[in-house]
Amino acid sequence: MSADPSAVPVRAMLVLGTRPEAIKLAPVARTMAGGDRFEPIVVTTGQHREMLEQMLGLLCVDVRISLDVMRNRQQLSDLTARLMGSLGDVMRDQRPDLVVVQGDTTTALAGALAAFYERIPVAHVEAGLRTGVPDNPFPEELNRSLIARIARWHFAPTARAARHLTDEGVSPEQVFTTGNTVIDNLLWVLAEGAGTSAFRASGARRILVTLHRRENQGERMRGMGRALRGLAGRGDVEIVLPLHKSPAVRDVLLPELAGQNGISLVEPLGYLDFAATLAECDLVLTDSGGIQEEAPSLSKPALVLRTTTERPEAVEAGAARLVGTDPEVILGAAEELLDDPVAYRRMACAGNPFGDGRAAARVLARLTEDFAAEVPVPLTSPGPYSAA
Template sequence: MSTPPTTMPVHAMLVLGTRPEAIKLAPVARAMAAGPQFEPIVVTTGQHREMLHQMLGMLGVDVRIALDVMRTRQQLSDLTARLVRELGTVLREQRPDLVVVQGDTTTALAGALAAFYEKIPVAHVEAGLRTGVIDNPFPEELNRSLIGRIARWHFAPTPAAARHLTDEGVPDEQVFITGNTVIDNLLWVLAEGSGTSAFGTDDNACPARDGDMIRRAGPKRILVTLHRRENQGERMRGMGRALTRLARRGDVEIVLPLHKSPAVRDALLPELDGQRGVKLVEPLDYLDFAATLAECDLVLTDSGGIQEEAPSLAKPSLVLRTTTERPEAVEAGAARLIGTDPDAIVTWAERLLDDPVEYRRMATAGNPFGDGEAARRILGQLAEDFAADVPVGLTTSGPYSTA
């Protein structure tokens, strides 16, 4: 794809508020800042304020504008209203040429909606993910569907995600398969080599990427991430009990970075605090998280992004949810959707820990989410469209046209 030079840089406002958005937009921001065609304006909303700005600095991203929208135990309706209002003010002040949002957070939806109100075109990174169940995950499934009605550029990570968009009526010429920027960032961070694993140090440990369980004298290493709203409460307490049962095997080391959400901590701490074999840690910065992922043997998660990262490092994943918007990993065999029942969690974890054939089958399934070149493809398409003599307004054709 050619990328003709523009006479003036395109002012691109990248709106992000959470750690996953920062991780996945960092490669786009770095690429924009490295050349003359774009001037990135990074705006943070502060959804994950405590962990965000330090991490962005580590990822080589400069923040231009920082908002402060979070309030203690704030309702989604209040957060959404506050975000749209404050982002609308920023857009009127800055008047960027386009707004870039990522994924399915409340920040992403509010950024797209505020841009629509100001008649500024929107680029959606990681577009087209769907479970088909409007409230699972909640509110992400609705958020990403609504952004799909607004965006001018839909940067889909996989062919399946692209098909979701065209099936919904998005014109083919506005959908672009790029791979996922999370792979760009993971490879960049591991190449930097500056992260520290949260697992116990072991000079004999050697992260394996060939599908074999890491050979070491010490325990098998399990990385766990839990935070989903729909899993909070009794369901998450049950997950905590399942982790306790796994820890009592005596041959595993479980690392669980505790999400800042009080609801998550209220559910997990009573079950796991002080449990031998379970290491509860504060949220890891991304460099340390990448190093921890590289050293684990198995991932248990209800998160989204880690389902994309783990296959790049040959780490089998058990997805503790009833639906996933990333079925490609499941279809490839790199992940398994096992639900939230504690017995199922223990059964499947032990199967992978004890059965080397099953473990190797999942670990060598490959990664369907990209090759580390997603940001380059995104910038190439944007540069080409802004340089060409075609409209780059809200939309150009099809059922969403504003012409």
């Protein structure tokens, strides 16, 4: 009698390099590890090594392989080349049945492309986000578009993201709307209750700020620093800004903000502490991606300091506002929410369009079904991307 193929665990390699990737793939890894259908092989590339070391153990993610690809101030082309070589070696050695990537980082693109070269099917978590501008955000918009040409499974966080994929020619049979795994993880972490807020002042309005995006670095970020100084000058706010490790960020923000009353520049927070800080804030100012999803989950209005967003659902729901990068506009938008209770409540009560905390379960349900089928899993999606 032949062995039951469903009794052999599917070797699933989860490739991650940045803290956001770890946060969003942690629920998938935990769910896989909690069952007997998948063997998760977590590979970290070290793209955000120090940040990852703060949190992976706390997220109950066991890392199988750690790579060392980062070099100080290296170019994207150099990073991509290092990632491709290292990940290709790991995939040939481990021979996974499936590679899972998340989002739109250089690690995600390199993981998907290396898997394609090794003839391993790819699952893309948080697929379908788009701004429609190839270099904004840079390089993320191009990265995620390229991954869509490679992936076999496209796990879209929202119906809009799913439509982006089908509009681009991805077969609807390979696109699945799951919600975003970042909500799974946020709810899990807050239930653990282990984090410590970075806010210290009592009685002040609490503002959490995150800034790091490449297209905002330089003069734009300097202008944002001036807006934060003006906001702190009100005297009734406490601003907490976890400083990104990038020298390009620190070289701009430290001269602008160090020593300013009402502004606390802190080292990057571990994820538990970041979640606790987010839960305690009154307002978020950010150019980040994932926090646009997390803030509405906790009824925190978010001002997005960018000219485009791949998460328009939050803006359309009224939970976030795209304010751009002009310092005066940023200051005016923040002060409106601080001074107008009606405007504040309207955003705080808008709701969360990004999921219910069960995205990882939906991802695994689909993968389980496909790997249990009698027919082999194809490398890529059927449809216009495939040869006739």
